[in-house]
Amino acid sequence: MPTLLFTNARIVDGTAPEPTAPTQVLVEGDRVREVGTAIKSNAETIDLRGRTLMPGLIDCHVHTIAVMADLGRNAMLPDSLVTARATRVLRGMIMRGFTTVRDVAGADFGLKTAVEEGHFVSPRLVICGKALSQTGGHCDFRGRFDDRPAPKTGFSLGSLGRICDGIDEVRRAAREELKGGAEFIKIMANGGCASPTDPIHFLGFSRDELAAIVEEADKAGTYVSAHLYTDEAIRRCVEAGVHSLEHCNLIKEDTARLAAARGAVAVPTQVTYDRLAIEGAALGFPPESVAKVEDVRSAGMEALDIMCRAGLPMAYGSDLLGDMHRHQSEEFVIRGRVLPAHDVIASATATAARLCRMEGLIGTIAPDAYADLIVVDGDPLRDLSLLTAQGQHMPLIMKGGAFVKTTSLN
Numbered sequence: 001m002p003t004l005l006f007t008n009a010r011i012v013d014g015t016a017p018e019p020t021a022p023t024q025v026l027v028e029g030d031r032v033r034e035v036g037t038a039i040k041s042n043a044e045t046i047d048l049r050g051r052t053l054m055p056g057l058i059d060c061h062v063h064t065i066a067v068m069a070d071l072g073r074n075a076m077l078p079d080s081l082v083t084a085r086a087t088r089v090l091r092g093m094i095m096r097g098f099t100t101v102r103d104v105a106g107a108d109f110g111l112k113t114a115v116e117e118g119h120f121v122s123p124r125l126v127i128c129g130k131a132l133s134q135t136g137g138h139c140d141f142r143g144r145f146d147d148r149p150a151p152k153t154g155f156s157l158g159s160l161g162r163i164c165d166g167i168d169e170v171r172r173a174a175r176e177e178l179k180g181g182a183e184f185i186k187i188m189a190n191g192g193c194a195s196p197t198d199p200i201h202f203l204g205f206s207r208d209e210l211a212a213i214v215e216e217a218d219k220a221g222t223y224v225s226a227h228l229y230t231d232e233a234i235r236r237c238v239e240a241g242v243h244s245l246e247h248c249n250l251i252k253e254d255t256a257r258l259a260a261a262r263g264a265v266a267v268p269t270q271v272t273y274d275r276l277a278i279e280g281a282a283l284g285f286p287p288e289s290v291a292k293v294e295d296v297r298s299a300g301m302e303a304l305d306i307m308c309r310a311g312l313p314m315a316y317g318s319d320l321l322g323d324m325h326r327h328q329s330e331e332f333v334i335r336g337r338v339l340p341a342h343d344v345i346a347s348a349t350a351t352a353a354r355l356c357r358m359e360g361l362i363g364t365i366a367p368d369a370y371a372d373l374i375v376v377d378g379d380p381l382r383d384l385s386l387l388t389a390q391g392q393h394m395p396l397i398m399k400g401g402a403f404v405k406t407t408s409l410n
């Protein structure tokens, strides 16, 4: 089994406001074997000379198959083309230091299997299959004058979701996604920007439908993640037992406290609203969608502060589409304007690992964790922008004990 010893590493993992003193990390096969200052090993040594060593980053809100910003058109692309383009999206992510991503609508078990078989360079993939949406909800891209029935099966790889209405249909949809390899269930429980007929204030699914979906996830030993903006939408989902609260731009204090008390996790995605406002139109995001962005963008920064004060844990999310994926790491800097740097980093390490149900395996540098590691020039606790710029400040990136990027450390 190949072994490798990193020496003079200052570990930054988001659990403390300062880097550790220089230490050693022994990698054996795909795992971290030992962390300490007196490791005896004749493994090949890499002297980091005081550089920062971090666990690979985790993004809990991505759409790896959203290869273009217009999601209605994305769904019409052939699977072969979407797959080819998705491999480029995934490669970009790992080269930015993200060694695990949670896909919250679209990616299927085939793509996850292809990643695990190692056909291309990619982060680990946690998937939910297709998101569940009601008729006229955030995954209904049919438009006002299109009354063709929504397909019940045979979804293209490029489609983010599927339509289901009524208790029986939502149960069947959830069960089919779980059967197909979904590791959690994603629902669209509020209006959204990208879809044509649902203003932000629309509430998705009845309370009975929400309860049925939560029960199906619960029976399978997993949880529900919901697309949400308004305080009312968030509250009814928390009350129904939804665990992962995506976006949360318009959350208020009482609801944030309730969500925290119920053990929920929020996944804000502020960077996508910033980018959609700036370049959405030029990249084909429809005009009616661009108009909705401002409804949630400005409130998003305040929401970060509200959730922090309420003690609601926040995981890292970016939610970018098409050519905007290159801004994935900028969420660090945006959150750093409101939140302490180590908390922002923890959102992409410890908190994210918990949400992915991979605690102890990812998001930490500890014995038995996967050797998903990034070396950073400088201290990201002092300057979060070191995590941006397409991995420019990351000379080494390792996933499962294998280097995906190596640059000389001189």
Ligand SMILES: [Zn+2]
Pocket: 061, 062, 063, 104, 319
């Ligand atoms: Zn999303």
